[in-house]
Amino acid sequence: MEFLDLPPMLGAGGTLRLPGSKSISNRTLLLAALARGETCIRDLLASDDVDRMLDALAKLGVEWSRDGDDGEYLVRGVGGVVPVKSADLFLGNAGTAIRPLTAALALSGGQYRLSGVARMHERPIGDLVDGLRQLGAEIHYEGNDGFPPLQVLPGQIRAGGVVKVRGDVSSQFLTALLMALPLTGTETTIEVVGELISKPYIAITLELMARFGVEVSRVGWERFIVPAGAGYTSPGTIFVEGDASSASYFLAAGAIGGGPVRVEGVGQASIQGDVRFAAALQQLGARVEMGDNWIEARAPAQGRLKAFDLDLNHIPDAAMTLAVAALFADGPCRLRNIASWRVKETDRLAAMATELRKVGASVEEGPDYLRIVPPVRLQPAAIDTYDDHRMAMCFSLVTLGACRVRINDPRCVNKTFPTYFDCFTSIARAIPVIAIDGPSASGKGTVAARVAEALGFAYLDSGSLYRLVALAAMRSGVPLDDEVRVARIAARLAVCFEAGRIVLEKDDVTELIREEICSVGASKVAALPAVRAALLDRQRDFRTAPGLVAEGRDMGSVVFPDAAHKFYLTASVEVRAERRYKQLIDKGMPANIESLSKDLEERDARDAARSVAPLRKLPDAVLLDTTGMTVEEAVAFVLERVRD
Ligand code: DC
Numbered sequence: 001m002e003f004l005d006l007p008p009m010l011g012a013g014g015t016l017r018l019p020g021s022k023s024i025s026n027r028t029l030l031l032a033a034l035a036r037g038e039t040c041i042r043d044l045l046a047s048d049d050v051d052r053m054l055d056a057l058a059k060l061g062v063e064w065s066r067d068g069d070d071g072e073y074l075v076r077g078v079g080g081v082v083p084v085k086s087a088d089l090f091l092g093n094a095g096t097a098i099r100p101l102t103a104a105l106a107l108s109g110g111q112y113r114l115s116g117v118a119r120m121h122e123r124p125i126g127d128l129v130d131g132l133r134q135l136g137a138e139i140h141y142e143g144n145d146g147f148p149p150l151q152v153l154p155g156q157i158r159a160g161g162v163v164k165v166r167g168d169v170s171s172q173f174l175t176a177l178l179m180a181l182p183l184t185g186t187e188t189t190i191e192v193v194g195e196l197i198s199k200p201y202i203a204i205t206l207e208l209m210a211r212f213g214v215e216v217s218r219v220g221w222e223r224f225i226v227p228a229g230a231g232y233t234s235p236g237t238i239f240v241e242g243d244a245s246s247a248s249y250f251l252a253a254g255a256i257g258g259g260p261v262r263v264e265g266v267g268q269a270s271i272q273g274d275v276r277f278a279a280a281l282q283q284l285g286a287r288v289e290m291g292d293n294w295i296e297a298r299a300p301a302q303g304r305l306k307a308f309d310l311d312l313n314h315i316p317d318a319a320m321t322l323a324v325a326a327l328f329a330d331g332p333c334r335l336r337n338i339a340s341w342r343v344k345e346t347d348r349l350a351a352m353a354t355e356l357r358k359v360g361a362s363v364e365e366g367p368d369y370l371r372i373v374p375p376v377r378l379q380p381a382a383i384d385t386y387d388d389h390r391m392a393m394c395f396s397l398v399t400l401g402a403c404r405v406r407i408n409d410p411r412c413v414n415k416t417f418p419t420y421f422d423c424f425t426s427i428a429r430a431i432p433v434i435a436i437d438g439p440s441a442s443g444k445g446t447v448a449a450r451v452a453e454a455l456g457f458a459y460l461d462s463g464s465l466y467r468l469v470a471l472a473a474m475r476s477g478v479p480l481d482d483e484v485r486v487a488r489i490a491a492r493l494a495v496c497f498e499a500g501r502i503v504l505e506k507d508d509v510t511e512l513i514r515e516e517i518c519s520v521g522a523s524k525v526a527a528l529p530a531v532r533a534a535l536l537d538r539q540r541d542f543r544t545a546p547g548l549v550a551e552g553r554d555m556g557s558v559v560f561p562d563a564a565h566k567f568y569l570t571a572s573v574e575v576r577a578e579r580r581y582k583q584l585i586d587k588g589m590p591a592n593i594e595s596l597s598k599d600l601e602e603r604d605a606r607d608a609a610r611s612v613a614p615l616r617k618l619p620d621a622v623l624l625d626t627t628g629m630t631v632e633e634a635v636a637f638v639l640e641r642v643r644d
Pocket of ligand 1: 441523527552603607
């Protein structure tokens with residue numbers, strides 16, 4: 001799938017169980033692998049990054065098995081001695097795998113190669129390598145200095161003393177050293193050089209090491225003392241918390257889209273720093289409640305989210321969600337101290353600025369901050385995701401501004417949350433569409449307009465767009481089979497629908513487009529794929545709150561495949577010809593029933609035979625044959641089903 005079209009949403013509400021935390025999953029796997037004894041890991045995240053770690057452990061000779069489908073794994077720990085002494089490990093784009101594995105393998109006396117995808121080879125690892133070299137590790141850069149791929153060779157490890165590591169580029173370097181040092185059995189002190197960023201992630205590392213029996217003492221966030229001892233011991237069974245970063249999208253959805261949205265799997269007892277995203281949301285005016293194992297968010301009691309100016313160094317991942325929430329704030333917002341965004345899955349500062357501008361925001365991109373001015377009106381856009389799961393997940397929230405969004409390469413969410421879009425659409429309520437398709441003169445126009453009126457919904461007569469294109473083409477002398485030129489006309493059509501009137505370039509053509517010449521012309525231009533493509537977005541723009549009734553030939557199949565209700569209206573050719581005859585005579589237009597019948601049959605045949613969006617009843621559409629029915633009966637039939 002190259003892209004995913006998300007419909008405009010009315011709001012969000014509901015409850016959701018979170019997938020396991022990526023940070024906890026990969027740390028726990030490595031600790032369980034290095035520990036003495038077997039560890040049962042429950043609720044492990046199923047995702048690409050975790051698969052990379054599992055694959056690597058298997059290659060290193062660590063035995064693990066999966067029990068059933070609900071994230072239960074059994075890992076047989078190797079007691080600090082990596083069984084396979086030579087291996088080539090591919091770690092994709094998983095920073096939580098390559099950094100700690102580099103450290104652990106550098107201290108374990110084997111010969112290894114660690115590589116990843118192209119982007120991984122642009123993500124720095126030099127500060128970690130420098131730290132490990134102080135311990136006597138032998139590590140070589142295969143390509144650029146400071147970046148993977150790496151060759152790890154058996155070194156003369158001299159643990160003990162003091163190791164210095166920089167903490168201001170990625171906290172994962174410190175995490176990697178902390179987790180690996182107990183393998184040496186010697187007390188070692190780590191000194192952090194530079195201001196440590198993302199401190200809550202270090203807290204996760206220390207907490208998990210403690211659960212595996214290694215208590216690190218620390219002085220502020222500058223010195224960490226890893227004790228001498230026998231290394232890690234399995235705690236038996238360990239539960240992986242829900243992912244607090246993943247929770248941010250749903251909590252933001254509740255804050256933007258009304259709510260309440262409740263996430264289960266993280267709460268105030270969580271060891272993940274990203275639960276503090278909830279506090280940030282509160283500063284935006286959202287109403288947030290928290291239990292030990294759940295968090296719930298809803299919109300401010302009144303008005304929009306409040307503009308904010310926040311230092312987000314402690315929650316760099318969840319901060320991305322705030323960048324998109326800024327679109328919904330009541331004024332300009334500033335996200336500060338987020339320079340680490342530049343070395344993540346992509347340069348997130350640049351990527352976020354570019355994509356926010358596409359939906360209408362004006363954005364200032366600083367070296368370590370973003371200033372975001374929300375637009376008056378969000379614009380539909382195709383969002384590029386840069387192989388970054390969080391870009392894809394964040395931008396789904398734009399739909400809560402009743403704005404449709406296309407997410408390019410949506411499968412990048414597999415990195416941490418393969419089922420993300422299903423979860424999102426389970427809590428977000430799309431603006432409902434009632435699609436009514438069928439052949440000419442089946443009564444769908446009248447029925448659709450009345451249903452729309454009864455429900456207070458917008459109404460789209462898609463046939464009128466094809467009629468307008470035919471008329472505009474004929475007026476400019478463009479042959480109706482000249483696909484390129486007719487499509488250009490369709491793309492630029494200057495039409496205005498207002499109070500039941502249709503105005504084409506200042507000319508009221510409401511009646512004119514109903515004439516047979518436009519009917520026949522419409523059927524011809526409607527068979528051209530480029531014309532249909534050119535009208536797609538224009539039709540989707542009719543989807544506005546509180547809902548839309550759309551009628552035509554491909555409303556349920558192509559334009560609104562996610563329509564809440566689909567109907568297929570039809571009637572016998574004789575009855576349809578009679579209805580058309582009566583309409584024309586009533587309007588004082590000349591008509592002949594035989595030629596109308598013939599025209600209808602020809603048009604049906606053309607609409608059904610064309611290669612793109614042929615007219616047909618969909619399996620999920622309700623069939624309504626109006627041959628023996630009055631308009632009132634048909635309207636009542638549709639309303640009854642919709643209201644059900
Ligand atoms: O519904 P109508 O008679 O106004 O449609 C005019 C022509 O446009 C008809 O020949 C079929 C075509 N059409 C289409 O191909 N797809 C639509 N969604 C609507 C109309």
